[in-house]
Amino acid sequence: MASDTDARHAQHEEAQVSRRQFVKRAGIVGGTVGALGAAGVLQGCTAADGAGASSQWWLPAKWDVETDVVVVGTGDAGCPAAIRAHDAGAKVIVIDKGDFFGGCSVLGGGNSQLACTSIQTRFDITDDPEWDYDDTMEFGLYRSNPEVLQAWIDNSDSYARWAEDVCEMAWARIGKQEPARVPRSHLAAAYRGQSEGSGIVISMHFFEQLEKRGIEVLLRHKMTKIFREPNGPVLGIEVETPDGTIAIKARRGVVIATGGFKGNSQMVRAWHPAFDETLIWSGWPDVLPTGDGHLCVMNIGGGVVDMSFIMEFSGRLGSRQYVRWDRPHFDNPSTRTGLPNSRLEHIVFVENSGRRYLNEAGWEAGHTLPWLPHMVAFLNIKGRPRMEWMVTDQDGAEDAEWTSYEDAFINPDPTKSPCIEPGWVAKADTLAELARQMGVPAAALEETVATYNASVAAGADPEFQRPGPLFPIARPPYWAARWCRMSHDQCTGIRVNQKMQVVDQMEQWQPDGGDSKPISAEKVIPRLYAAGECTGGTGGAVRGSGKRGWYQVHGYIAGDLVAKETPLA
Amino acid sequence: MSKDAPVSEPTLHCPEILLSRRRVEETDEGARLVLIVRVSCPHFCNLTGTTVLVTDNEGGELELPLASFNGVENETDEFIVATGSRGGTYSWTASYLDAGEGRPSHDLVTSTLSFDYRPHATSLAVWGYPAHACAGDSVTLMVGATCSKGCVLEGRRVSVLDEGGRECAEAALGSRPWEGTQALYWGTATFTLGAPRGLQRFDARLGDDAEHGAAACGFSLFVAPQPDCILTIAVCGQGDGAPVVGATVSVHPRVATTDTEGTVVLAACAGSARLDAYAEGYERYHADLLVTGDSTLTVSLVPKPRYEEDF
Numbered sequence: 001m002a003s004d005t006d007a008r009h010a011q012h013e014e015a016q017v018s019r020r021q022f023v024k025r026a027g028i029v030g031g032t033v034g035a036l037g038a039a040g041v042l043q044g045c046t047a048a049d050g051a052g053a054s055s056q057w058w059l060p061a062k063w064d065v066e067t068d069v070v071v072v073g074t075g076d077a078g079c080p081a082a083i084r085a086h087d088a089g090a091k092v093i094v095i096d097k098g099d100f101f102g103g104c105s106v107l108g109g110g111n112s113q114l115a116c117t118s119i120q121t122r123f124d125i126t127d128d129p130e131w132d133y134d135d136t137m138e139f140g141l142y143r144s145n146p147e148v149l150q151a152w153i154d155n156s157d158s159y160a161r162w163a164e165d166v167c168e169m170a171w172a173r174i175g176k177q178e179p180a181r182v183p184r185s186h187l188a189a190a191y192r193g194q195s196e197g198s199g200i201v202i203s204m205h206f207f208e209q210l211e212k213r214g215i216e217v218l219l220r221h222k223m224t225k226i227f228r229e230p231n232g233p234v235l236g237i238e239v240e241t242p243d244g245t246i247a248i249k250a251r252r253g254v255v256i257a258t259g260g261f262k263g264n265s266q267m268v269r270a271w272h273p274a275f276d277e278t279l280i281w282s283g284w285p286d287v288l289p290t291g292d293g294h295l296c297v298m299n300i301g302g303g304v305v306d307m308s309f310i311m312e313f314s315g316r317l318g319s320r321q322y323v324r325w326d327r328p329h330f331d332n333p334s335t336r337t338g339l340p341n342s343r344l345e346h347i348v349f350v351e352n353s354g355r356r357y358l359n360e361a362g363w364e365a366g367h368t369l370p371w372l373p374h375m376v377a378f379l380n381i382k383g384r385p386r387m388e389w390m391v392t393d394q395d396g397a398e399d400a401e402w403t404s405y406e407d408a409f410i411n412p413d414p415t416k417s418p419c420i421e422p423g424w425v426a427k428a429d430t431l432a433e434l435a436r437q438m439g440v441p442a443a444a445l446e447e448t449v450a451t452y453n454a455s456v457a458a459g460a461d462p463e464f465q466r467p468g469p470l471f472p473i474a475r476p477p478y479w480a481a482r483w484c485r486m487s488h489d490q491c492t493g494i495r496v497n498q499k500m501q502v503v504d505q506m507e508q509w510q511p512d513g514g515d516s517k518p519i520s521a522e523k524v525i526p527r528l529y530a531a532g533e534c535t536g537g538t539g540g541a542v543r544g545s546g547k548r549g550w551y552q553v554h555g556y557i558a559g560d561l562v563a564k565e566t567p568l569a
Numbered sequence: 570m571s572k573d574a575p576v577s578e579p580t581l582h583c584p585e586i587l588l589s590r591r592r593v594e595e596t597d598e599g600a601r602l603v604l605i606v607r608v609s610c611p612h613f614c615n616l617t618g619t620t621v622l623v624t625d626n627e628g629g630e631l632e633l634p635l636a637s638f639n640g641v642e643n644e645t646d647e648f649i650v651a652t653g654s655r656g657g658t659y660s661w662t663a664s665y666l667d668a669g670e671g672r673p674s675h676d677l678v679t680s681t682l683s684f685d686y687r688p689h690a691t692s693l694a695v696w697g698y699p700a701h702a703c704a705g706d707s708v709t710l711m712v713g714a715t716c717s718k719g720c721v722l723e724g725r726r727v728s729v730l731d732e733g734g735r736e737c738a739e740a741a742l743g744s745r746p747w748e749g750t751q752a753l754y755w756g757t758a759t760f761t762l763g764a765p766r767g768l769q770r771f772d773a774r775l776g777d778d779a780e781h782g783a784a785a786c787g788f789s790l791f792v793a794p795q796p797d798c799i800l801t802i803a804v805c806g807q808g809d810g811a812p813v814v815g816a817t818v819s820v821h822p823r824v825a826t827t828d829t830e831g832t833v834v835l836a837a838c839a840g841s842a843r844l845d846a847y848a849e850g851y852e853r854y855h856a857d858l859l860v861t862g863d864s865t866l867t868v869s870l871v872p873k874p875r876y877e878e879d880f
């Protein structure tokens with residue numbers, strides 16, 4: 001023990017010395033180069049382990065396991081990567097920190113956007129690569145990386161056919177989703193009791209293919225670090241297992257497919273300070289996408305793109321659960337959550353203070369982005385936690401079809417469909433009583449509704465310009481339900497090139513790093529690939545719908561290429 | 570096996586705490602609140618077995634274990650706190666501090682919840698009045714009153730005052746609560762609208778009695794001139810031109826829904842008017858009109874693009 005500490009101490013000193021020397025040599029260039037030096041030194045400190053490894057501090061004390069390829073994550077991106085790497089002749093280990101297979105991918109809807117495929121042709125759909133490119137660019141606010149986006153377009157067809165021919169999946173239907181001018185959203189056929197178009201079907205097929213090949217899948221194995229030779233290749237990863245920490249050597253390379261970071265409220269806040277309260281946990285798997293891949297990659301010199309765009313939001317009415325699913329299994333269907341929220345004509349929205357705060361007509365239940373007006377209105381709510389209540393009368397409750405959920409208003413039960421949270425719904429004889437149940441000031445709510453009703457009578461809403469016709473909130477009883485905004489998934493992430501290789505961000509610190517060059521010409525971190533929701537670049541600032549298709553194609557590309565790397569000794 | 574300590578792990582975690590209210594119940598002695606405390610740590614720590622301290626504003630204390638963990642949030646079981654029988658603001662504070670022996674400790678965090686208890690609080694509702702009326706029309710409306718303790722308010726009187734504060738009508742509350750409510754005792758009031766046109770505000774007022782305080786509720790009516798024109802409005806979908814059945818069309822202050830031919834007939838006054846229309850699956854429509862006589866109009870609604878949504 002003691003010798004260990006001493007060794008570490010000595011290592012630390014050595015690192016300090018080398019940094020001072022470095023800065024001295026760098027002379028007046030100062031700040032920038034110093035920062036680069038510091039990054040290198042930091043690794044020296046953290047990886048210090050003594051045991052005679054002083055000259056190779058970046059290595060683990062020993063490699064506990066060796067393989068050709070390690071894939072981190074069992075979602076839509078990790079699975080095709082593992083299968084393809086295996087089929088290209090590599091020995092593959094797949095790890096996942098979850099205690100079940102499939103990550104968010106088992107829970108998500110199955111819409112998979114793919115471009116210009118022969119499956120589309122089979123369904124008489126004519127697509128065009130330029131349309132794919134333009135649609136996605138426009139939808140993503142022109143922040144896609146041209147080459148990364150093109151890689152998805154160029155590889156979609158071979159992936160779609162591979163999914164059928166090799167993974168025994170059947171594409172049953174192609175739907176139209178934003179931002180498509182033609183249908184591109186490929187939906188898998190029903191399988192083993194799970195319905196057509198459900199996301200879990202995709203995971204089931206991948207799982208069976210991994211099993212069939214005998215590919216080792218280690219659950220409850222969490223990557224905590226990537227080992228990289230300074231300025232050199234990635235060598236392997238550190239993994240926390242139920243039996244302790246191990247180091248896995250990856251002779252050909254590592255594929256990071258760890259999903260998004262919506263479960264990491266610190267990361268969300270760091271990139272978008274308006275999210276100053278913890279986002280509501282929106283369903284079982286959200287404990288998994290915590291940005292581990294992003295953090296490990298940044299720690300060895302990789303970077304991230306467009307992170308301030310953070311994510312898409314969705315929501316549920318009266319429920320804090322986006323999807324309810326008790327311990328996911330392939331034979332365990334999910335439960336419907338939340339109250340109907342599509343008919344809002346008779347509804348006003350109030351926040352913590354009992355006052356309106358937006359034009360209700362501009363509100364959307366579906367996928368929303370932080371810069372849309374109603375999200376901005378939400379972010380401007382002063383109280384914490386921010387509350388958004390939909391308030392209406394009996395006419396409105398009938399119009400919105402809340403009346404058929406009356407029991408959920410009276411006996412809310414978060415464990416039974418529609419999984420209503422006690423305290424998140426209210427029904428009362430008067431607005432004052434309603435306010436008492438909601439926990440907002442009664443006088444303010446009464447005044448808000450009286451003012452609104454006067455606007456209704458006058459035929460114009462001077463406060464928020466809600467377009468008519470407007471309906472009064474009058475006939476008792478009164479009803480209210482609280483809206484829950486939930487992070488849905490990330491738009492952006494680790495910076496990769498068109499081969500899904502992680503770009504070496506450190507190059508931008510170099511004197512010639514400022515030259516504008518295509519991402520394919522940028523230096524990469526050798527043997528490090530990333531795929532799926534953890535990456536950025538394909539779709540720019542907006543993910544849109546059905547991007548599982550992107551993620552599957554990412555994995556498909558990365559798996560083949562990583563297997564073809566020349567193995568390390 | 571690597572012997573590295575995970576250096577990025579801070580030894581002091583900053584959790585979040587929320588004391589939240591699930592239900593409020595009235596009793597003879599005051600109000601009872603059913604509460605729950607949630608503690609979440611950004612590192613997803615399972616904190617079950619550690620305790621939350623809940624204090625009230627009179628120094629009372631309650632220690633509660635965090636009983637369940639769902640992977641992110643630690644929750645206590647539901648627990649009950651009570652107000653006194655006197656009216657006023659009561660508050661409770663939940664605090665969490667975990668010294669964390671042999672594991673990371675958790676910093677002190679607190680969350681306060683207050684509740685304004687008003688015994689026998691009365692409040693009013695007004696409904697059933699027309700969206701618009703003409704000067705000289707007789708207007709009938711419903712007024713209801715409720716007591717937070719559910720007292721029978723039969724026989725109590727609610728007066729209706731006009732903008733100048735003059736009583737223009739009165740309602741006597743009946744013996745049975747309004748359908749669908751617990752204890753909203755109600756009656757009707759009828760009065761005749763005076764000359765001024767435009768928006769008129771009224772107030773319904775319930776006086777106090779030995780047990781109950783007073784209550785008031787404002788409402789507004791739009792007093793329109795007698796209509797002198799008839800507008801026939803046909804609504805169709807842009808593109809196919811097919812009639813849109815069930816579209817809502819308004820020329821303020823009148824609103825109607827299109828019939829099976831996609832048509833509504835609305836009375837209107839000569840002069841400028843605003844036409845609004847919407848139907849499910851279409852973009853909203855709005856136009857400013859100058860009404861000069863009976864006329865027939867066609868409104869074509871732009872269909873919204875149809876997409877499959879991720880769920």
Ligand SMILES: Cc1cc2nc3c(=O)[nH]c(=O)nc-3n(C[C@H](O)[C@H](O)[C@H](O)COP(=O)(O)OP(=O)(O)OC[C@H]3O[C@@H](n4cnc5c(N)ncnc54)[C@H](O)[C@@H]3O)c2cc1C
Pocket residue numbers: 072073074075076077078095096097098101102103104105106107108109110111112199221222223224257258259260283285288289290292293322323488489531532533534545546547548549551878879880
């Ligand atoms: C309820 C819901 C509905 C959705 N609906 C749709 C939809 O209809 N269409 C659509 O396109 N998208 C949808 N999405 C989003 C979509 O599911 C995800 O974007 C997609 O599945 C991401 O795939 P992935 O492989 O990149 O990541 P994931 O499926 O999230 O997989 C990442 C895996 O990495 C593992 N991991 C993370 N960190 C580590 C670590 N340190 N060590 C080891 N393993 C780690 C995780 O445990 C996880 O299993 C939905 C998401 C949700 C939650």
Ligand SMILES: [Zn+2]
Pocket residue numbers: 582610611612613614673675
């Ligand atoms: Zn913690």
Ligand SMILES: [Zn+2]
Pocket residue numbers: 689690716717718719720780781
């Ligand atoms: Zn009473």
